[in-house]
Amino acid sequence: MKRVYSSAIAVGLSLTALAGCGSSGSTSSATNAHGPIKIWYSNNPQEIAWGEQMVAAWNKAHPTEKVSAEQVPTGKSSEEVIGAAITAGTEPCLIFNTSPASVPQFQQQGGLVPLNKFPGAVSYIQSRSGATAEQYKSSDGNYYQLPWKSNPVMIFYNKKIFQKAGINPDNPPLNTYAQFLATAKKVVASGAAKYAIYPAPTSEFYQPWFDFYPLFAAESGGKELMENGKSQFNSPAGQQATDFWRTLYANNLAGKDAYNGDSFADGTAAMAIVGPWAISTYDNKVDWGEVPVPTSQGIPAAQTHTYSDAKNVAMYSSCKNQGTAWDVLKFATSQEQDGQLLNMTGQMPMRTNLQQTYANYFAKNPAYNDFASAASRTIGVPQLSESISIWQDFRNGWEKSVISGQNSTQQFLSQTAAQADKLAAQPQ
Amino acid sequence: MNQVTVPKPPGRARRLAALVGRQPVGMVFSAPYAVFLAVVFAYPLGLAVWISFHRYFFAAPGATVNRPFVGLSNYTEVLSDPAVRQAFGNIVVFLLVNVPLTVLLSLVLATALNAAIPFRRFFRISYYVPYVTASVAVVGVWLFLFNSTGLVDHVLGPLAPKPSWLVNSHLAMPSIAVFVTWKQLGFYILLYLAALQNVPKELYESAAVDGASRWRSFWSVTVPGVRPATTLVVLLSLVTGANLFTEPYLLTGGGGPAGASTSPVLLMYQQGIEQNHPDIASALGVLLIIGVLIIALINRRFLERD
Numbered sequence: 001m002k003r004v005y006s007s008a009i010a011v012g013l014s015l016t017a018l019a020g021c022g023s024s025g026s027t028s029s030a031t032n033a034h035g036p037i038k039i040w041y042s043n044n045p046q047e048i049a050w051g052e053q054m055v056a057a058w059n060k061a062h063p064t065e066k067v068s069a070e071q072v073p074t075g076k077s078s079e080e081v082i083g084a085a086i087t088a089g090t091e092p093c094l095i096f097n098t099s100p101a102s103v104p105q106f107q108q109q110g111g112l113v114p115l116n117k118f119p120g121a122v123s124y125i126q127s128r129s130g131a132t133a134e135q136y137k138s139s140d141g142n143y144y145q146l147p148w149k150s151n152p153v154m155i156f157y158n159k160k161i162f163q164k165a166g167i168n169p170d171n172p173p174l175n176t177y178a179q180f181l182a183t184a185k186k187v188v189a190s191g192a193a194k195y196a197i198y199p200a201p202t203s204e205f206y207q208p209w210f211d212f213y214p215l216f217a218a219e220s221g222g223k224e225l226m227e228n229g230k231s232q233f234n235s236p237a238g239q240q241a242t243d244f245w246r247t248l249y250a251n252n253l254a255g256k257d258a259y260n261g262d263s264f265a266d267g268t269a270a271m272a273i274v275g276p277w278a279i280s281t282y283d284n285k286v287d288w289g290e291v292p293v294p295t296s297q298g299i300p301a302a303q304t305h306t307y308s309d310a311k312n313v314a315m316y317s318s319c320k321n322q323g324t325a326w327d328v329l330k331f332a333t334s335q336e337q338d339g340q341l342l343n344m345t346g347q348m349p350m351r352t353n354l355q356q357t358y359a360n361y362f363a364k365n366p367a368y369n370d371f372a373s374a375a376s377r378t379i380g381v382p383q384l385s386e387s388i389s390i391w392q393d394f395r396n397g398w399e400k401s402v403i404s405g406q407n408s409t410q411q412f413l414s415q416t417a418a419q420a421d422k423l424a425a426q427p428q
Numbered sequence: 429m430n431q432v433t434v435p436k437p438p439g440r441a442r443r444l445a446a447l448v449g450r451q452p453v454g455m456v457f458s459a460p461y462a463v464f465l466a467v468v469f470a471y472p473l474g475l476a477v478w479i480s481f482h483r484y485f486f487a488a489p490g491a492t493v494n495r496p497f498v499g500l501s502n503y504t505e506v507l508s509d510p511a512v513r514q515a516f517g518n519i520v521v522f523l524l525v526n527v528p529l530t531v532l533l534s535l536v537l538a539t540a541l542n543a544a545i546p547f548r549r550f551f552r553i554s555y556y557v558p559y560v561t562a563s564v565a566v567v568g569v570w571l572f573l574f575n576s577t578g579l580v581d582h583v584l585g586p587l588a589p590k591p592s593w594l595v596n597s598h599l600a601m602p603s604i605a606v607f608v609t610w611k612q613l614g615f616y617i618l619l620y621l622a623a624l625q626n627v628p629k630e631l632y633e634s635a636a637v638d639g640a641s642r643w644r645s646f647w648s649v650t651v652p653g654v655r656p657a658t659t660l661v662v663l664l665s666l667v668t669g670a671n672l673f674t675e676p677y678l679l680t681g682g683g684g685p686a687g688a689s690t691s692p693v694l695l696m697y698q699q700g701i702e703q704n705h706p707d708i709a710s711a712l713g714v715l716l717i718i719g720v721l722i723i724a725l726i727n728r729r730f731l732e733r734d
Binding site for chain 2 (some may be wrong): 074077080081083086087088089090105108109110111194200201202204205255256257258259260268317319329371386388392396399404406
């Protein structure tokens with residue numbers, strides 16, 4: 001019996017010691033700690049180049065607080081890799097390219113540092129991004145992410161295909177749903193392209209961001225999918241955007257198969273829903289033009305909202321030298337580094353007065369002007385811990401109703417909205 | 429006749445012998461695999477069962493999280509989810525196509541490849557190549573063949589199904605089953621080829637002397653002769669089929685159209701990894717294990733009887 005007691009005491013002591021190892025230490029000391037840190041950035045060539053020059057510039061000026069940088073490790077998605085790293089406690093201090101949809105989940109995991117605890121952080125975030133910053137505030141009032149860059153979504157069209165179909169390539173009728181559908185029918189009927197447009201028809205939770213959501217944002221005048229814990233899409237705006245897509249699929253104007261390649265670059269589709277990254281991607285490959293996403297009544301481009309496709313920066317809780325991490329975060333989102341980001345990637349830093357601040361860049365690169373203008377009228381994804389479940393339910397219903405036509409769009413919207421409201425009401 | 433009596437070991441030594449067996453060194457040899465099984469299979473399985481009875485989500489080390497016991501609540505949620513029921517239905521369709529097709533084709537092809545046919549080595553390699561090729565690479569070719577503008581529909585012309593194979597809710601899962609059958613065939617042919625070497629040649633000679641046709645000889649000599657291999661092929665194809673993930677993930681864009689090719693493991697991935705609901709995913713996994721065990725036991729009862 002004595003042996004059992006002593007074993008229990010030993011196990012208890014070991015557990016206490018292990019628990020001590022697991023604690024992250026004093027919060028304020030971590031906030032003020034300075035020293036080397038590690039960061040991850042995206043793995044596309046333009047962002048790698050930006051990241052490398054940013055790190056080189058920082059390290060040159062701060063030899064005692066070196067930053068070591070790596071691309072986000074390969075996985076099915078960056079979000080999965082980050083989620084696994086949080087669970088294992090192996091995530092770096094900062095990740096540039098954190099998806100806002102995943103931030104509430106990472107927060108729930110205890111993987112993020114609230115940026116509010118750094119002196120001046122709130123005013124820095126709000127003065128840099130203006131009213132847009134509010135979209136990225138957590139339900140507990142903290143910022144767990146710094147709004148970094150957006151890729152406002154617009155419609156690209158292939159001028160040669162339009163010309164072949166007898167459509168004016170310089171001013172194509174794509175403003176209203178009716179115009180868009182008529183143009184799409186003309187493209188397909190003429191044989192100029194197999195499909196008018198080809199957003200990915202697959203089941204991933206993020207696919208609505210590139211078909212339904214930009215049109216819903218435009219039609220609703222800038223509403224998010226969920227606001228104040230209530231779904232917004234079971235509404236006239238949601239209904240019209242959904243019916244528009246259903247008509248495209250029902251008339252075989254949009255492809256229903258998973259496409260192996262880039263349908264717009266291949267000429268299989270005459271149009272694509274893209275962000276400003278597409279300018280460099282399709283230059284010298286496609287003679288393209290660009291218009292805002294359509295609305296039922298055709299509101300002017302200068303008033304059209306769209307989806308932001310934003311990527312942000314977050315600080316992760318295993319970071320020891322959080323003082324340095326915060327300084328690097330400010331350095332990487334300074335006016336100078338934002339200018340470098342714009343110049344090297346064509347993506348829009350989320351800061352106010354973008355076109356005025358970088359007037360020279362936009363004068364030299366006029367193709368980016370419309371995207372920069374749209375950047376001030378973008379919406380993000382709702383900041384809810386069940387956000388990804390809500391998007392997955394939405395996508396499942398969309399496939400059934402809009403792509404496959406198995407049930408009515410009204411039924412899809414009302415059922416999905418009820419489920420989304422239920423998920424949003426769950427305790428965080 | 430004198431009887432040799434072996435002296436009984438003393439009590440303590442007898443207990444030790446009962447524990448470690450007559451050849452204790454055997455334990456040393458088997459220990460690495462036993463440890464591997466315990467760490468890679470038994471522990472995760474036990475943890476999954478524990479998680480399935482708690483409210484659980486992945487958290488950072490040191491984070492304070494509450495993981496209350498919730499009884500059968502995760503199981504109730506899983507069983508009341510229409511998507512789960514659809515996924516289990518889909519996997520039944522998959523198994524009904526995949527398992528018989530695998531057994532039939534691999535046995536027939538193995539028998540053919542066992543005979544003295546021209547280019548035998550070439551055919552053996554040809555059937556094995558898809559098995560050792562990464563699914564990601566092969567799926568690209570199948571997409572090219574079976575999408576709406578693919579080669580197969582082009583050849584079939586007006587006979588092509590509408591909607592096409594992979595976007596047709598009735599044909600998507602059978603198409604995946606055919607793909608998996610083709611991809612795995614090389615491995616099962618290999619199992620049957622090995623089994624065919626153990627069928628005594630005398631049995632074929634006796635059958636020939638009795639005037640049995642080739643078909644009769646195949647049915648009455650080959651099929652019973654490779655029964656142990658058939659048991660193995662059925663069991664392995666059942667287990668791998670029930671764990672289907674890569675093919676619907678890649679071939680039908682994540683289980684489409686409208687969930688018609690979603691598998692339980694694909695749902696586990698969505699729930700556990702993407703949505704951070706490992707409790708729900710674990711409950712689903714435990715149900716899947718139970719289902720596979722039941723089918724495997726039934727299979728054993730029918731195929732292993734003499």
